Amino acid sequence: MVPSAFDFHRAGSVDEAIELLGRLPDAKLLAGGHSLIPMMKLRLAQPGAVIDIGRIQELSGVCRDGDVVSVGALTRHGEIAASEELRASCPLLAEAAGKIGDPAVRNRGTLGGNIAHADPASDLPAVLIAVGAVVHLAGPEGRRQVAARDFFVDLLTTALDPAEVITRVDFPVAAPGTGQAYLKHEHPASGYAVVGAAASVTLSGGRCTAASLAFNGISAVPHAADEVVSGLVGGTLDDASLASVSSLLSVRDPLGDVHASGEYRVELARVYGRRALASARDRASG
Ligand SMILES: Cc1cc2nc3c(=O)[nH]c(=O)nc-3n(C[C@H](O)[C@H](O)[C@H](O)COP(=O)(O)OP(=O)(O)OC[C@H]3O[C@@H](n4cnc5c(N)ncnc54)[C@H](O)[C@@H]3O)c2cc1C
Structure with missing residues (x-):
């Protein structure tokens, strides 16, 4: 070693x-x-x-500007979990960061490192997809932005060029009436996600006006479950409708390894996806 x-x-x-x-x-x-x-x-x-790069001050911290909250690449998981700003403006990120590993990991690991490594068992990638985050990169050719959906390209592989640095990630501030939830079935030794479900739901007058759901752990890149949430807008998100949409989850080439088969992960994801949507709904109505 x-x-x-x-x-x-x-x-x-x-x-x-x-x-x-x-x-x-x-x-x-x-x-x-x-x-x-x-x-x-x-x-x-x-x-x-x-x-x-651990001492570059400009890469660390949380800063809100209007409807966007920016999180520096070097911001540690523990800081994200404890941030009052993020708990209010992007609770999904704060909740997921608080479930990473153990205190030692959360006190050293950073947002930028987590997404650059792009481990399918990591917790933060699905959060970025579910809320529509934007990754900011700096390199020899200047600065550019990549939408989270385009950032994760394969197992342990991202759109990051080897000559580039992730500087920050921008998260949209959750709209009024929004509830968010991150649930995971974690590996008992490492805490990594066997399956992680990130859900965001917006309600107005008791009806859903927006919903998103993304998963870690079931495929090489985080899975945006549009097929699950597309029918939810306009509905009341009662338990029966959430149970029926969860069964729509469809994953091409699910990830299987020594910890869990692909079929088992997809079955887990249906259950955790339904629970995450229900929890997000309850938070939106509360
Ligand atoms: C015991 C243990 C348990 C863990 N459990 C979990 C868990 O439950 N959930 C979870 O999500 N993660 C977990 N992790 C991983 C943890 O979150 C890591 O800290 C994270 O994946 C990497 O972040 P880092 O800051 O340590 O990056 P580093 O290890 O320093 O770097 C990782 C990679 O990212 C690159 N990189 C780092 N920063 C940048 C940047 N700004 N721009 C471009 N490239 C960059 C590096 O070059 C390297 O390739 C665990 C780790 C351990 C050791």
């Missing part, structure tokens, strides 16, 4: 991190280290250089 040899650099700014990424062959950014270091110890990753 000893990593192969690597050079260590510390970047003091985003520009310096980009310059180092461009100059050093096979370099990797280091944020909280809770995915990269285990990968290096197992020699699944053998970067020639590690660039520590």
Whole structure:
């Protein structure tokens, strides 16, 4: 469990991190280290250089501007879970971050590292999809934005170019009458999601005006369950309708591994999806 040899650099700014990424062959950014270091110890990753971005102040923090709340890439899971601003404006993100791993993981792991690693068992990717978040990237060609739905492209693979840094993620502030919920069936040892369901529901006059649902754990990339929620708008979201739409979940090529088969994960997702939608509905009406 000893990593192969690597050079260590510390970047003091985003520009310096980009310059180092461009100059050093096979370099990797280091944020909280809770995915990269285990990968290096197992020699699944053998970067020639590690660039520590952990002290770049501009990458950290939560800031609301109108209908958007921005979360810096270096913001730790524990800070997100405890943020009063996020609990009010994007409760789904705060709830999911509070369910990651254990206190040690939440005190080191970061939003940017979590989504850059793009582990299908991670908790935050489905949250980004469910709320329609936008990922901000900086690289040698300048800055760009990628919608969450386009960011996750395959297993452990994102739209991030190796020369780019995630700077922040923008989350829309939940509209009045919105309830959100994140539920997961977690692995008992690591806390990772075998299946995680992220739901957001908006009610007006007792009827649904908007609904979204996304899952972690059932496919290589987070699954946006549009087929489940498309029929919900206009309805009252009673338990019977939620039970019937949950059965519509359809996943091409579900993920199966030593922890759970693909069929079992999809069955779990139907149950957790229904429960997450019901919980979001109850919060929206409460
Ligand atoms: C025991 C244990 C349990 C865990 N349980 C859970 C869990 O239940 N749910 C969950 O979601 N996660 C879990 N995790 C993972 C945890 O959330 C990690 O912290 C996270 O996945 C990676 O974030 P990090 O800041 O540690 O990134 P690092 O490990 O530092 O980096 C991970 C990858 O992201 C890249 N990267 C980091 N920051 C940036 C950036 N700003 N721009 C571009 N690339 C970047 C790195 O180069 C690297 O490739 C667990 C980890 C451990 C060790």
